[in-house]
Amino acid sequence: MAQFKAHSVLPGFNLALGYTLLYLSLIVLVPLSALFFKTATLGWGGFWEVATSDRVLSALRVTFVTSFAAALVNVVFGLIVAWVLVRYRFFGKRVVDALVDLPFALPTAVAGITLATLYAPNGWIGQYFAAQDIKIAYTPLGIVVALTFIGLPFVVRTVQPVLEDVEAEVEEAAASLGAGRWAVFRRVIFPALYPALLTGFALAFARAIGEYGSVIFIAGNMPYISEIAPLLIVAKLEQYDYAGATAIAVLMLLISFGFLLTINALQWWTSRRGVR
Amino acid sequence: MAQVQARIATHESQGVTLLLIGTALLYLLLFLGLPLFAVFYEAFRKGWELYWAALQEPDAWSAIKLTFIAAAIAVPANLVFGVAAAWTIAKFEFKGKSLLITLIDLPFAVSPVVSGLVYVLLFGAQGWFGEWLSAHDIKLIFAVPGIVLATIFVTFPFIARELIPLMQAQGKEEEEAAVSLGASGWQTFWRVTLPNIKWGLLYGVILCNARAMGEFGAVSVVSGHIRGMTNTLPLHVEILYNEYNFVAAFSVASLLALLALVTLLVKSLVEWQARRSGEPLQHG
Amino acid sequence: MSITIEHLNKQFGSYRALNDINLEVNSGELIALLGPSGCGKTSLLRIIGGLDVADSGSLLFHGEDVQQRDARERNVGFVFQHYALFRHMTVFENVAFGLRVKPKKQRPSDAEIKRRVLELLSLVQLDWLADRYPAQLSGGQRQRIALARALAVEPKILLLDEPFGALDAQVRKELRRWLRRLHDELHITSIFVTHDQEEALEVADRVVVMNKGVIEQVGTPDEIYATPASPFVYQFIGNVNLFHSRDHAPWTGQHGDAVAYTRPHDIDISPIQQDATALPVEVKLVRAIGSVVRVEVATQNSSELIEIELSRERFELAPLANGDKVFIRPRQIRVFATGVPHELSAA
Numbered sequence: 001m002a003q004f005k006a007h008s009v010l011p012g013f014n015l016a017l018g019y020t021l022l023y024l025s026l027i028v029l030v031p032l033s034a035l036f037f038k039t040a041t042l043g044w045g046g047f048w049e050v051a052t053s054d055r056v057l058s059a060l061r062v063t064f065v066t067s068f069a070a071a072l073v074n075v076v077f078g079l080i081v082a083w084v085l086v087r088y089r090f091f092g093k094r095v096v097d098a099l100v101d102l103p104f105a106l107p108t109a110v111a112g113i114t115l116a117t118l119y120a121p122n123g124w125i126g127q128y129f130a131a132q133d134i135k136i137a138y139t140p141l142g143i144v145v146a147l148t149f150i151g152l153p154f155v156v157r158t159v160q161p162v163l164e165d166v167e168a169e170v171e172e173a174a175a176s177l178g179a180g181r182w183a184v185f186r187r188v189i190f191p192a193l194y195p196a197l198l199t200g201f202a203l204a205f206a207r208a209i210g211e212y213g214s215v216i217f218i219a220g221n222m223p224y225i226s227e228i229a230p231l232l233i234v235a236k237l238e239q240y241d242y243a244g245a246t247a248i249a250v251l252m253l254l255i256s257f258g259f260l261l262t263i264n265a266l267q268w269w270t271s272r273r274g275v276r
Numbered sequence: 277m278a279q280v281q282a283r284i285a286t287h288e289s290q291g292v293t294l295l296l297i298g299t300a301l302l303y304l305l306l307f308l309g310l311p312l313f314a315v316f317y318e319a320f321r322k323g324w325e326l327y328w329a330a331l332q333e334p335d336a337w338s339a340i341k342l343t344f345i346a347a348a349i350a351v352p353a354n355l356v357f358g359v360a361a362a363w364t365i366a367k368f369e370f371k372g373k374s375l376l377i378t379l380i381d382l383p384f385a386v387s388p389v390v391s392g393l394v395y396v397l398l399f400g401a402q403g404w405f406g407e408w409l410s411a412h413d414i415k416l417i418f419a420v421p422g423i424v425l426a427t428i429f430v431t432f433p434f435i436a437r438e439l440i441p442l443m444q445a446q447g448k449e450e451e452e453a454a455v456s457l458g459a460s461g462w463q464t465f466w467r468v469t470l471p472n473i474k475w476g477l478l479y480g481v482i483l484c485n486a487r488a489m490g491e492f493g494a495v496s497v498v499s500g501h502i503r504g505m506t507n508t509l510p511l512h513v514e515i516l517y518n519e520y521n522f523v524a525a526f527s528v529a530s531l532l533a534l535l536a537l538v539t540l541l542v543k544s545l546v547e548w549q550a551r552r553s554g555e556p557l558q559h560g
Numbered sequence: 561m562s563i564t565i566e567h568l569n570k571q572f573g574s575y576r577a578l579n580d581i582n583l584e585v586n587s588g589e590l591i592a593l594l595g596p597s598g599c600g601k602t603s604l605l606r607i608i609g610g611l612d613v614a615d616s617g618s619l620l621f622h623g624e625d626v627q628q629r630d631a632r633e634r635n636v637g638f639v640f641q642h643y644a645l646f647r648h649m650t651v652f653e654n655v656a657f658g659l660r661v662k663p664k665k666q667r668p669s670d671a672e673i674k675r676r677v678l679e680l681l682s683l684v685q686l687d688w689l690a691d692r693y694p695a696q697l698s699g700g701q702r703q704r705i706a707l708a709r710a711l712a713v714e715p716k717i718l719l720l721d722e723p724f725g726a727l728d729a730q731v732r733k734e735l736r737r738w739l740r741r742l743h744d745e746l747h748i749t750s751i752f753v754t755h756d757q758e759e760a761l762e763v764a765d766r767v768v769v770m771n772k773g774v775i776e777q778v779g780t781p782d783e784i785y786a787t788p789a790s791p792f793v794y795q796f797i798g799n800v801n802l803f804h805s806r807d808h809a810p811w812t813g814q815h816g817d818a819v820a821y822t823r824p825h826d827i828d829i830s831p832i833q834q835d836a837t838a839l840p841v842e843v844k845l846v847r848a849i850g851s852v853v854r855v856e857v858a859t860q861n862s863s864e865l866i867e868i869e870l871s872r873e874r875f876e877l878a879p880l881a882n883g884d885k886v887f888i889r890p891r892q893i894r895v896f897a898t899g900v901p902h903e904l905s906a907a
Contacts, residue, residue: 006369009611009631010451011461016364020376023357027428028382031394034404038397077303084300088293096301098544102308104483105536105543107490109510110529113517114311117318124310149307181288210387213492213510217517230389234497237393242402249390256385449644452611456631456638457658457713467661471648554647554695 035253038246050247055223056232060251063229066140067208070147074204075197078155085156086163103152108213115146116218138220143228146214151204158200159193166192195267202263209256315533318526330516330524331531338504339512339528342420346495346508347488350427354484355477358435363469366443367451377440383432391429392497395422418500423508426494431484438480439473441558446472475550476557479543486539490532561622561716561749562587563608568617570603570773577603579773581617588747590740592764594754596796600773601753602641602721608751609638609719621717637710637748639720643702645694651705652690655680658713680708683742700731704738711746720752724759736763757797761785769793791896794821801827801866803893811837811893818897822890824869829855829880830887838887841866843880848872855880857888 005013039047050056084090085097103111117123119137121130129136136142166189174184212230219226229252236245288296319327330336361380365373383391397403399416409416416422450472454464470477492510499506501515509532516525550557563585570578577600585591593601606612608619610631619627626634646654655677659668668676681687684704694702703723710718723739724732740763743750754760760767761781769776769784769792777789788794795802803811803820811820828834841857844865848854853875855868868888880886 004371007613008368008448009455010367010448010464012363012465013368013370016360017368017370020357020361020364023360024376024379027425027432028379031398031429032382032386034394034397035390077300080296081300081304084297088297090297094544096304098540099304099308099312101540101543102312102536105486105490105539106312107492107510107513107529107532107536109492109513110315110490110532110536111311113513113525113529114314114318117522118311118314124314125306149311152307181292206385210390211493212387212389212496217514230387230493233387233389233393237396237497240402242397242400245393246397249387249393252387253385253390260385449640449642450646452631453638453640453644453709454646454657454661456609456611456636457661457709458632459657459661460632463661467657468646471646 035246035250038243039250042243042247046243047247047250050244051251055227056229056248056251058224059227059229059232059248060255062140062143062225062227063209063252064255066143066147066228067205067211069144070151070208071201071205073144073148074151074155075201078152078200078204079159079193079197082156082159082163086160100156101153103150108150108211109217111149112146112214112217115149115214116142119145119218137218138222138226140219140226142218142220143215143226146218147208147211150211150214151208154204154207155197155200158196158203162193162196163189195270198263198267198270202260206256206260209252312533312537315526315530318522319530321526322523326523327527327530330521330527333524335504335507336512336524336528339507339509340531342423342507343489343509345420346424346427347485349424350431350488351481351485353428354431354435355481357432358437358439358480359477361436362439362443362473363465365440366446367448380433380436383429388430388491388493389497392426392494395425395429395498417498418502419506422498423495423506426498427488427491430491430494431488434484434487435477435480438476438483438557442473442476442555443469445558446555472555475546475553475555479546479550479557482539482542482546486536489535563717563749563751564618564620564623565604565608566618566620568604568607568619569615570600570607570612571615576773578607578614581773581775583768583775583778585749585751587622587749589749590743590763590765591751592754592760592767593751593770594757594760594767594796595770595776597755598772599770601770604770605719605721605751605753608717609636610634611638635713635716637713637715637718639703639706639710639718639723641722641725643694643706645702645706645709647694649693650690651681651686651692651694651697652677654694654705655709655712657709676712680712683711684708698731699727700735703727703735707739707742711748715748718748718750720750722754723752724754724756732759739763761797769796771796788821788894791819791821794894799824799867799869811890811895818895820890820893820895822893824854824867825852826890826892827866827868828889828891829857829868829870829878830889831878831884833887834889838889841886841888843882843884843886846880846882848875857886 042050081100085093085100116137119126119129119142121127121135121137123137126136134141136145170188171184174188175181179187210230212228212234215228216231219228219231221227221231229248233245233248236242236248287293361376364370365377396417399405399409399422401410401417403417416425450468451464454468459467489508490510491508492514495508496511496514499508499511501507501511503515507515509528513525513529513532516522516528547557563583565581565583565585568578568581570576579600581600581604593604595601603612607614610626610629610633614627618625621634631638646657649657656673659673659676662668678687678690681690684707686701686704686708689697689701689705694705697705707720707723724735727735736759739752752763761784764781766778767781767784768778771792777784777793779787779789784793785797788797794800800821800823803822804818830838833840839859841859843855843857845856846853851872853870853872855870855875856865857868858865866888
């Protein structure tokens with residue numbers, strides 16, 4: 001009896017755990033398992049055929065490349081934003097800080113139509129690029145813009161608390177040992193932020209891979225060029241090709257799962273190296 | 277003298293400071309400020325009357341209603357679950373705890389489109405329960421129940437995720453003290469646990485609600501897009517936009533943007549209140 | 561109310577927290593459970609309070625087995641190490657909690673609750689803090705509120721987990737005396753856990769010394785200090801010098817392989833050899849600390865220092881300086897044959 005659970009005087013364990021497991025199973029586990037059973041009906045050959053079709057491969061490529069690019073943009077600028085919010089004081093800082101979470105709160109469809117309007121060739125921002133013959137909306141570049149918006153808060157919010165915890169004393173010690181400001185950042189502060197940056201990157205990337213609402217309005221959705229994998233799932237569903245849609249879903253899950261595992265391993269490795 | 281030296285040594289030069297602030301603000305302006313402004317600008321472009329007319333349309337009204345219904349079911353359902361899960365995980369030691377935490381986070385790792393897809397696979401015409409459902413004349417997919425289910429799925433982890441680290445940080449000594457003073461389980465929960473997590477709970481509810489009302493991908497897959505019947509606000513925005521009715525699309529979108537702003541405001545207030553009352557929120 | 565503990569065992573995984581514990585606590589006694597961290601003292605306290613359950617053994621309150629009774633029904637007041645005050649309630653509401661959660665029939669009226677709470681707050685001398693929140697109190701004040709809260713339900717037994725652990729030295733001292741006085745006033749059977757030997761010896765009627773899940777000795781503070789029952793108790797309580805039989809055969813006697821313990825103030829120093837057992841040593845360090853003078857000496861062929869304490873008056877009669885050659889002889893020494901079941905922990 002003491003095997004599964006340690007004794008506690010607090011009541012309600014069985015009820016709360018039972019309810020948690022039941023609800024989790026009904027809402028999440030059973031439906032998700034349907035994904036794998038459905039794929040199984042295709043058989044290995046059928047699955048392979050769907051997975052390696054040109055359209056699926058290019059949709060996956062578009063999805064992962066744009067997601068990677070957007071997450072990278074967010075690492076660079078997210079770090080700068082986090083740095084500015086933690087280290088400097090300026091007018092309106094609290095409002096800016098609160099606004100960083102806007103992509104979490106703003107429905108993706110709203111973000112999608114707005115970004116499409118702004119970055120269209122005749123839009124407020126798009127017109128300047130159009131003058132240079134650069135098209136943003138309705139190209140993969142537009143997808144990167146939408147995914148950058150969606151992933152913006154992740155890096156900022158993971159780096160911010162870590163940066164707040166960097167002790168001023170450590171920096172002072174480095175400075176007193178003769179390190180210049182850039183050397184202090186590169187050798188003292190950056191290594192402390194590195195795991196958080198990696199986490200932020202992974203979160204933004206994972207979110208971008210699955211993103212649908214904000215992308216479809218700005219992407220143009222041209223097969224082989226600017227069609228993302230989630231859209232292809234929807235397209236297959238509309239043709240009642242459930243097995244095909246499911247196969248792509250499973251493929252996406254597997255790839256992002258593998259990617260997150262790699263990130264976790266990388267993190268584990270860096271944190272082990274960082275043991276003081 | 278020494279102090280002046282130290283200050284300089286651990287601060288950037290003024291030029292670098294201004295450059296960094298400038299870069300950050302420009303980036304945020306381009307990606308956040310401008311889009312937010314554009315929503316309202318586009319909505320009011322053709323004046324108040326058209327804005328007002330777009331919101332008074334019966335289809336818009338039914339979309340508003342459906343959005344509220346979905347949130348009104350999904351949020352309380354996930355609230356009860358979040359409290360139960362957090363109580364289990366934070367106050368007891370048992371095997372498989374970290375697996376349970378991972379499973380709770382699962383819906384965040386799944387594309388919204390896939391979240392909708394799984395319910396189609398279960399309850400759609402060709403799904404596991406499809407035949408049985410149609411034999412009994414029950415329609416879940418392309419109907420309101422499917423929308424509610426998909427909404428519950430995508431907002432599933434929000435409240436649990438907020439409460440688990442908070443309750444873990446608070447420990448269980450206060451509950452043990454209450455029990456040793458003779459309180460029953462319910463009394464302990466209502467009088468000791470709940471008041472301690474009220475801000476975290478509210479925070480989770482706000483985020484959960486924002487996502488529930490704004491969800492697009494998952495709902496889009498299960499809705500069937502029947503105007504006036506199975507359209508939520510975000511789906512209604514899509515339809516209007518695809519019909520090139522931009523003013524109406526942005527008018528409806530402005531409602532959602534307003535919701536986002538209110539969410540951010542209340543969220544900041546809750547964070548501030550929580551810090552002030554000495555129970556800082558722990559974000560997991 | 562008396563407490564009887566018989567053959568109590570508790571295991572956490574592969575770790576044996578309590579190993580065949582037997583203890584009798586008399587009604588109205590104030591008992592200290594003393595030992596290093598991880599010795600099982602807190603586990604024992606939590607089992608008595610019903611916050612944990614034993615794997616086997618019996619626990620009787622006034623002759624009645626209470627193992628099946630859960631914490632709510634044991635009528636035990638528990639004061640937690642970190643106080644566990646309800647942070648969202650005022651001091652008043654904290655103390656009133658135990659009364660407010662009573663079943664309707666037993667619950668006192670609001671006026672009665674108010675009277676009782678204010679009475680308790682004045683007992684702990686903090687009635688002026690009734691409207692404050694725990695976060696606004698000092699550590700010592702929180703400790704006293706936690707005690708008042710535990711007393712509000714009129715417990716028959718009071719259990720305190722490291723009651724002074726989180727406080728600074730000055731406040732600790734004051735609260736210790738205050739707790740002793742309070743106990744003399746109320747006479748509730750009380751058990752407190754501590755790792756501080758001074759605290760245990762000063763406050764408790766009897767001290768239970770624990771180590772690695774077993775009770776090493778139970779006795780009055782005087783007994784514990786003067787006649788430690790085991791090498792562990794000797795080393796844990798007060799300063800001590802240790803002699804191995806192979807180096808100091810005359811002192812360990814005929815015991816064969818043995819170790820001998822003597823307290824620093826139980827050693828005589830003399831410039832001349834007192835008798836055959838006296839040991840020739842050289843003075844290495846002399847340091848006056850308040851009312852005592854600490855002298856460290858070493859034998860010629862050992863680097864191990866022997867600590868001796870002299871009163872200032874005695875030292876001034878025959879002053880010593882570094883490098884002096886003198887003889888030492890213990891006035892009191894206790895010898896333990898090695899190979900006894902208790903392992904010695906490093907001093």
